[in-house]
Amino acid sequence: MQIALLGGTGDIGQGLALRWARDTNHDIIIGSREAEKAETKADEYETELASRDEDVDIAGLANPEAAAEADVIVLSVPAYYLSDTIDDVADEIGDAVLVSPAVGMQRDESGVHYNPPGVGSVTALAAKAAPDEVPIVGAFHNLAAGKLANLDADLDWDVPIVSDDADAKDTVTALAEGIDGIRALDAGDLANASEVESMTPLLINLAANNEGMHDLGVKFH
Amino acid sequence: MQIALLGGTGDIGQGLALRWARDTNHDIIIGSREAEKAETKADEYETELASRDEDVDIAGLANPEAAAEADVIVLSVPAYYLSDTIDDVADEIGDAVLVSPAVGMQRDESGVHYNPPGVGSVTALAAKAAPDEVPIVGAFHNLAAGKLANLDADLDWDVPIVSDDADAKDTVTALAEGIDGIRALDAGDLANASEVESMTPLLINLAANNEGMHDLGVKFH
Numbered sequence: 001m002q003i004a005l006l007g008g009t010g011d012i013g014q015g016l017a018l019r020w021a022r023d024t025n026h027d028i029i030i031g032s033r034e035a036e037k038a039e040t041k042a043d044e045y046e047t048e049l050a051s052r053d054e055d056v057d058i059a060g061l062a063n064p065e066a067a068a069e070a071d072v073i074v075l076s077v078p079a080y081y082l083s084d085t086i087d088d089v090a091d092e093i094g095d096a097v098l099v100s101p102a103v104g105m106q107r108d109e110s111g112v113h114y115n116p117p118g119v120g121s122v123t124a125l126a127a128k129a130a131p132d133e134v135p136i137v138g139a140f141h142n143l144a145a146g147k148l149a150n151l152d153a154d155l156d157w158d159v160p161i162v163s164d165d166a167d168a169k170d171t172v173t174a175l176a177e178g179i180d181g182i183r184a185l186d187a188g189d190l191a192n193a194s195e196v197e198s199m200t201p202l203l204i205n206l207a208a209n210n211e212g213m214h215d216l217g218v219k220f221h
Numbered sequence: 222m223q224i225a226l227l228g229g230t231g232d233i234g235q236g237l238a239l240r241w242a243r244d245t246n247h248d249i250i251i252g253s254r255e256a257e258k259a260e261t262k263a264d265e266y267e268t269e270l271a272s273r274d275e276d277v278d279i280a281g282l283a284n285p286e287a288a289a290e291a292d293v294i295v296l297s298v299p300a301y302y303l304s305d306t307i308d309d310v311a312d313e314i315g316d317a318v319l320v321s322p323a324v325g326m327q328r329d330e331s332g333v334h335y336n337p338p339g340v341g342s343v344t345a346l347a348a349k350a351a352p353d354e355v356p357i358v359g360a361f362h363n364l365a366a367g368k369l370a371n372l373d374a375d376l377d378w379d380v381p382i383v384s385d386d387a388d389a390k391d392t393v394t395a396l397a398e399g400i401d402g403i404r405a406l407d408a409g410d411l412a413n414a415s416e417v418e419s420m421t422p423l424l425i426n427l428a429a430n431n432e433g434m435h436d437l438g439v440k441f442h
Contacts, residue, residue, distance in 0.1 A: 108412070110409055110410035110411075110412035110413055111409045111410065111412070111413050113412075113413070113415070113416065114415070114416055114419070156442070160423065160427060185427050185430075185431050185434075186427075186430040186431050187423065187426050187427055187430060188331055188332045188426045188429065188430045189331035189332065190331075191329070191331035191332070191334075192331055192332050192334070192422075192423075192426050194334070194335070194419075195334065195335055195419050195420070195422045195423035195426065196423060198335070198415075198416050198419045198420075199416070199419075199420055199423065201413075201416045202381065202408065202413075202416040202417060202420065203441065205408050205409045205413050205416065206381060206406050206407075206408055206441055208409065209406075209407040209408060209409045210406050210407050213406075213441070213442075216441045216442065217441070217442065218439055218440070218441055219439070219440045219441075219442065220424065220427055220434070220437045220438070220439055220440075221377065221434075221437065221438065221440065
């Protein structure tokens with residue numbers, strides 16, 4: 001499967017790219033607003049993986065070209081770039097599944113707070129910005145980017161997944177579970193995205209307030 | 222320490238009462254709007270514990286009398302009774318710490334959704350309803366009542382705790398960790414309560430959508 005990580009040059013996109021490249025046989029395409037930046041990062045990821053005896057090719061393309069190649073497009077961009085990023089690639093999405101991992105947050109003196117857009121969640125915003133026929137899946141909201149990108153770190157995290165499209169949910173569930181140490185869980189419809197997204201500021205607040213805790217994820221049982 | 226569980230006749234109050242009675246030396250007082258109902262439930266809990274060779278006395282009193290005795294008062298009532306319950310006991314709180322575990326939720330065809338009151342969280346509503354000088358702690362929002370009340374079930378759950386009062390937070394942290402299998406975590410100020418509360422509908426949605434999962438709690442790492 002071809003996975004395009006738009007905004008895959010940093011944050012959660014980097015970790016997903018490295019882990020999918022290492023743990024699965026999917027083809028990884030890094031997307032960025034600038035093709036050159038995408039290529040540079042793709043090379044860096046290849047070098048990082050080669051240093052671990054993982055010989056993989058990772059492509060680097062401008063976002064629209066990356067989207068055009070992909071079966072699954074992960075919008076690994078900050079929430080405030082989400083609509084613009086979707087607009088930039090809308091004509092290239094085709095039959096691909098669109099995955100939204102972004103969370104809207106706001107910081108004050110107490111900590112970090114969930115700050116959803118008016119439509120209720122960032123995942124819902126992605127659905128609103130995308131062409132009507134594109135299946136939207138909310139996933140990977142609660143992964144700590146630093147630990148995810150550190151291939152020395154073993155994961156043991158759950159990934160709640162929301163979507164109104166059962167096939168797309170299955171596709172992303174399989175993708176998520178392709179990463180070692182990730183268990184995907186069905187959190188229901190897209191309307192349930194806000195409860196998933198709002199766990200991210202909680203994870204950040206817990207890491208900030210408890211000694212020895214950082215890069216937190218979650219496990220449900 | 223004297224712990225009063227207002228609304229301790231059902232749901233999460235039952236589980237906290239049984240586990241504190243079994244796992245700690247604290248004195249447990251069940252509060253209810255009707256003293257007789259509180260007494261009946263207290264007797265039931267004693268019988269349940271006696272069947273496990275735990276010989277403890279549990280008191281049952283009307284809410285105001287229960288509150289008057291207590292060092293810590295747990296408002297284990299539904300969110301929509303919270304303000305009324307606090308009003309009923311306001312004159313009896315004295316130096317006690319008030320603990321709010323309730324979560325406002327609403328169900329639709331997709332699942333259960335977080336539905337906070339206008340002040341931002343149920344914990345903040347407790348702070349608003351209580352006399353100014355009373356320390357408020359948000360805790361125990363994310364515990365599955367059924368499993369908590371089943372003393373055959375071993376727990377392995379985290380309890381995020383929020384408060385603006387450091388001493389009260391320490392008191393409730395120690396209380397929480399007195400229960401076998403519970404780890405208390407500092408989630409920061411009371412302003413961070415909504416992110417803690419909104420995890421409860423997520424737990425319910427995950428249990429509803431994943432086969433073999435029920436009575437879910439959470440562990441952060």
